[in-house]
Amino acid sequence: MTPAEVAACALDFPQATVENPFGPGVDVYKVEGKMFALVAPNGKPPSVSLKCEPNRGTYLRQQYDAVTPGYHLNKKHWITVLLDGSVPPEQVEEMIEHSYERVVAGLPKMVRLRLR
Template sequence: MESRQLEEFLMQFVAAEQDFPFGPEVMVFKVKGKMFALLGERNGRYSVNLKCSPEDGEVLASQFSGISPGYHMNKRHWITVDLSHDVEVSMIKDLCERSYQLVVSKLKKSDREMLNPSV
């Protein structure tokens, strides 16, 4: 998956915002001020950091060489996915959706309701 494609995909989530709090090298994607993805380049390769449950992170890192504990993040709650490795596009998108939903689930009730008024 190309980094530009992933950037466009991440911006499709409800209330997604893009920010550069760590400098121009790392795009940070937030919902209601909370990070759910970080997209950047390291050593000529693009990767994305995504929020995950500790159990999922361990399993994913053991199954895919392109997934590792979160680079410069809490390694129990974040994973890093190398975009040029063995992880299929559909899996990357699914992991992005899970990360977004995990962050949304931890928001205040009023913020969650604003994002999904039908619930």
């Protein structure tokens, strides 16, 4: 999966936005001001960091060498996925959706209802 494909997937969710608070070269995808994906498109290889339920993160790290604890993030709740082609695109899409849903689940009920 390419960074452009990750961007298209992330921006397909309700109220998803992209910002560059760390400057060019790092795209941060948010919902209601809360980050759910961080893409480093210029990395060698590019990568995406995603929020992830801890047990699921452990499982994914065991399944794929390209999945590691979140780079510069809370390693318990975030994973980083190298976009080197070793993780099937469908799996990366599921990880992005899981991350978005984790962030939405932490929002106030009225906001969650508006996003559904």
